[in-house]
Amino acid sequence: MGASVVILKGRGSRLQPSFYARTGSVTGDLLTLLHAPYTAWHLSYVIFGATMASELGWLRLCGTLAAFFFGTGVAAHALDEWHSRPLGTGLSDRALLTISGVGIAGAGVVTAFGVVWLSPWIVAWAAVGLLLMVGYTLEWHRLLHSDVGFAFAWGGFPVIVGYWAQAEGLAAAPLLLAAAATLLSLAQRALSTPARHVRREWHGARAVFEGDSGDETWDRVRLLATWELPLKLLGAAMVTLAASLLAMRA
Numbered sequence: 001m002g003a004s005v006v007i008l009k010g011r012g013s014r015l016q017p018s019f020y021a022r023t024g025s026v027t028g029d030l031l032t033l034l035h036a037p038y039t040a041w042h043l044s045y046v047i048f049g050a051t052m053a054s055e056l057g058w059l060r061l062c063g064t065l066a067a068f069f070f071g072t073g074v075a076a077h078a079l080d081e082w083h084s085r086p087l088g089t090g091l092s093d094r095a096l097l098t099i100s101g102v103g104i105a106g107a108g109v110v111t112a113f114g115v116v117w118l119s120p121w122i123v124a125w126a127a128v129g130l131l132l133m134v135g136y137t138l139e140w141h142r143l144l145h146s147d148v149g150f151a152f153a154w155g156g157f158p159v160i161v162g163y164w165a166q167a168e169g170l171a172a173a174p175l176l177l178a179a180a181a182t183l184l185s186l187a188q189r190a191l192s193t194p195a196r197h198v199r200r201e202w203h204g205a206r207a208v209f210e211g212d213s214g215d216e217t218w219d220r221v222r223l224l225a226t227w228e229l230p231l232k233l234l235g236a237a238m239v240t241l242a243a244s245l246l247a248m249r250a
Contacts, residue, residue: 015199015220017087019228029089033081033099039073041188041235042154044242045181049162051245052174057166060118064165067110067126068158071133075103079137086200104130119168125161132157147189148182155185184238188231195227 020037022028046068050061081087082096091099107126114122132153135144143149156178163174198205198220207218 014203017200018196019224019232021087023087023089026090029087029091032087032089033077033091034073035077037232037235038188039069039077041238042072042158042185043068044238045155045158046162047242047245048177048181049159049164049174050166051249052163052177053166055166056249060165061162063110063114064162067107067114067129068161070103070106070110071129072154073103075100075107076133076137078103079134083138086196114165118165121168122165125164129157129161147186150189151182151185155181155183184234188234191227191231191234195224195231198224 016023018032018035020035021032023032043065046064047061050056050064078096078100081089081091082093082100107129111122111126132144132149135141136149136153139145144153159174159178159181160170163177164170202220205220205223207223209216209218
């Protein structure tokens, strides 16, 4: 009994670079650039952290979500595309840098309001977030641009900031939740990495499983589903869980 994987390069149609991508037009490129399922997933972590606080300030939550949306949903993804073109969009370098600048500026405006209205410590959180975001997307250091670096920046850190923005302090429970979010982001990475590889590097692929009762062949669509279906379900679960936590606090 055994299994063999046959990779057929150059056979089969070229797929979109991700399951949510719709590249080929300006509108499609812009929507793809947002990585909407993943952005919603990681914004959910902000909500997880915020709802752990004894009192939930909705304006504080909206500001935290806006800062992360501008910083990671917009700026980070635009910088990533400018740096290495993983999505293969038709957006020019100038357009991508402009979008990134808008995202950073948007996060900066939210930070400025937070400093005036809430606490000067928001500058420190914003600086750490900027370092994590730029360091990861531009590959400044191998620790920042790693699975662990991604998992903390897009998982644990949003939970911590989401809680701090409400309580203006930290506690054991949200830190443990941040560790759980980091592990969930590592799981996301473990699923998305092989899926991206098959989608972007190989035009055709199939896996042949050899067993006592005969062989079974999985085509590229079924191979991708083994990684991408769990990603879709996990992303939907995180957003649904965040919505339930908000409904509980409403």
